[in-house]
Structure formats: C-alpha cells, structure tokens
Amino acid sequence: MYTAINQYVLRYAAFSNEELDRFNDLLLLQEIPRKTMLLKEGDVCHFESFVNKGCIRNYYIDEKGDEVTLQFAIENWWVSDITSFHDRVPSHMFIETLEDVEVLTLTLENKEILLKEIPKFERIFRLMVQKNLANLQQRLFKTIATTATEKYLDFLKRYPTIPQRVAQHYIASFLGFTPEFLSKVRARLAKQ
Template sequence: MFKEINEYINHCVRLSEDELDVFNRYLKPKHVPKKTFLLMEGEICNFEAFIIKGCIKTYFIDDNGFETILTFATENWWVSDVSSFSDQKPSKMFIETLEDCDLLLIDANVKEELLQKVPLLERAFRLMLQRHLAVYQERLFGYVALSAQERYEIFLEKYPHIPQRVPQHLIASYLGISPEFLSRIRKRSLKK
C-alpha cells in the first residue's frame, strides 16, 4: 500500500527505511466511493491526500452558479486546499471524487509532528509544493495567453489519460470553454 508514496517521496529526498516507516505510520489509508465530497466550500481542509487509485476534481462555483474545474488529480498526485490546510481558514473550493479512490491522508494536526520526527520530509513537501505551483502558473499562463485550441492540445499532451476518465463537460470547464465549443475543437483536431 505504501510502495507508490514511498517511491514518490524518494524522488524528492532519500529517506532511510526507518524514516519511511515513521512516515508511513502517519498516513491514514482511506477508501472513498465515487461522487464523494472530501471538502466543501466553507469547510476547513484538514488533510493532504495522496492518490493511490482513482480520479478527483477540485473546483469552485462562481457567482453565476457555474462550476470551474481547477485540477484533475489521479494516481501519484496529491490533492488538498493548500491555503485552507496551511492557514486553517475556510475553503473556497470543493474536492470531489470522480471515481472510487484509495487515498493516503496526512492530517493537519499531526503533520508538524511528522516533520519534526523526519526533517527531510520538510524538503520533500517544499519540492512538491514548488512543482504544484509551477503547474498552476503554467495553467494560468495558458489560460491568459493561448487559444482554446492550444489549451486543448496542451491538455491532451500533458494528461493523455484524463479524457478517457472524465466527462467532456468537465474538461470544457477546466479549459474555460463551453462543451459545445470543445466538441467543435475535437472535430477539427480529428480532421487534421
């Protein structure tokens, strides 16, 4: 069960077997059925979750009631509301499973204790946070500077497994376009 997360951590820092054992003891395995909210707007996010199996979406609902997808997270990804988790303030987003998921969770109330027991994890979590920030910055740049066609092509290139697992209307929301416009883009791409 811990094989994937230990490999993931060891790509960031090299932990000894003893350190990995301590780390693993702080992780809580959890099976979560499809269409389950892990977090709702207004709640405080008290977890960081590593996905062993499954697909999760993070999103917010705008003033007009439209759902805007922020991320899709699948195997070997972390999911959380970083702002709510670190500042212990109410979340502005939702985290919901799209498939049955097997997760490993770290609770906010024990993370500091874990980092004190295994100081190298501080570096690992910092590196992970930097990578996630880079992904968000790239996404923001694409949203502002690229056409919908270009955003779709980059999405397919970076996440080729997502379209088989996620409904088209959610991909359209992620890209910031209507499902109908995404359908036209897909038809044009098929003709090329």
C-alpha cells in the same frame, strides 16, 4: 499500499527504512466511493491526500453558478486546499471523487509530527509546492497566450489518461470552455 508514496518521496530525498515506516505510520489509508464530497465550500480542509488509485476533482462555483474545475488529481498526485489546510480557514472550493479512490491522508497534526521528527520531509513539501506553483504559472500562461486548440492539445499532452476517465464537461470547465465549444474544438481537430 505504501509503495507508490514511498517511491514518490524517494525521488526527492534519501530516507532510511525506519524513516519511511514512521512516515507510513502517520498516514491514514482511506477507500472512498465515487461521487463523494471530500471538501465543501465553507468547510475547513483537514487533509493532504496522496492518490493511490482513482481520480479526484477540485473545483469552485463562480458567480454565475457554474462549476470551474481547478485540478484533476490521479494516481501519484496530491490533493488538498493548501490555504484552508494550513491556515485553518474556510475553503472556497469543493473536492469530489470522480472514481472510487484509495488515498493516503496526512492530517495537519500528523504532518507537524512528521516535519518535527524527520525534517527532511520539509524539502519534499517545499518541492511539491514549487512544482504546483510552476504548473499554475504554466496554466495561467496557456490560458492567456494560446488558442483554444493549443490549450486542448496541451491538456491532452500533459494529462493523457484523464479524457478517458472524466466527463467532457469537466475538461471543458478546466480549460475555461463551454462543453459546446470543446465539442467544436474536438471536431476541428478530428477533421485535420
């Protein structure tokens, strides 16, 4: 149950077995069915969760009432609303399971205990935030500077398993397309 998350943190720093055991003790294992809302707009986010199994979607609802997908979180990814979690403010987004999931969750209180007892974890979380920021910058660049076809091909390259796991309208939403436009992009690619 802790193998994947322990391998994840060991990529960034060396930990003793005792330190990993303490880290694992602070995590809450949760098995959650598909189509469960983990966070709703207006609620405060009380978790940072590592996905052991399954797929989760993070999204918001725009001014037209359309869902805009911000993130898919699959195995070995983290999911949360960082601003709401750390600042204890209402979230502007929703987090929903798209499949049955198994997550290992840190509460803010347990994260603070972890960082106080094992300061090396500060590095892990700093590197995670840096990686997330780099991905957001890449996504922004792709949104502004590439064609629709290039965006879709980049999505397939970066997230090769997601198209088989989620509905196409979620992918369209992630890419900033309508489902109909995504169908046209896919049709053009199929002809090539």
